[in-house]
Amino acid sequence: MMLIFRKIRDLTSGGANIAIETAGSGRALKTAYDITRRGGTTVAAGMPGPKVDITLSHLSIAAEERIIKGSYMGSCIAHRDIPKYLDMFQTGKLPVDRLLSRKITFEDLNAAMDRLDDAKTVREVLIP
Structure with a gap:
């Protein structure tokens, strides 16, 4: 280290x-x-x-x-920042997909919360 x-x-x-x-x-x-x-x-x-x-x-x-x-x-100011973030995402300047640990369903929600609690994942997105 x-x-x-x-x-x-x-x-x-x-x-x-x-x-x-x-x-x-x-x-x-x-x-x-x-x-x-x-x-x-x-x-x-x-x-x-x-x-x-x-x-x-x-x-x-x-x-x-x-x-x-x-x-x-x-510390987001939504009406100012969200349009800027959306533009950055659409132009490839904010590669949000690279920040994703995994996509989960409702059936996986409890296990996902356990992984977060145990610090075994960082970002999981719920896909209904």
């Missing part, structure tokens, strides 16, 4: 300006924080289970002037 961090720091000249965690995983959020640079922003957008906690260095947050920000539902 340290090799990956070093590679990211090399490619970004010291760390990412912004790292966005979207999986709802405490480990992923900690990784996102670890790859940001001094003054960098880590965004927690994924929705974790109620018992997911992470530990961060208070000293690192203060001395490195790091920002940690939450984002519920993407």
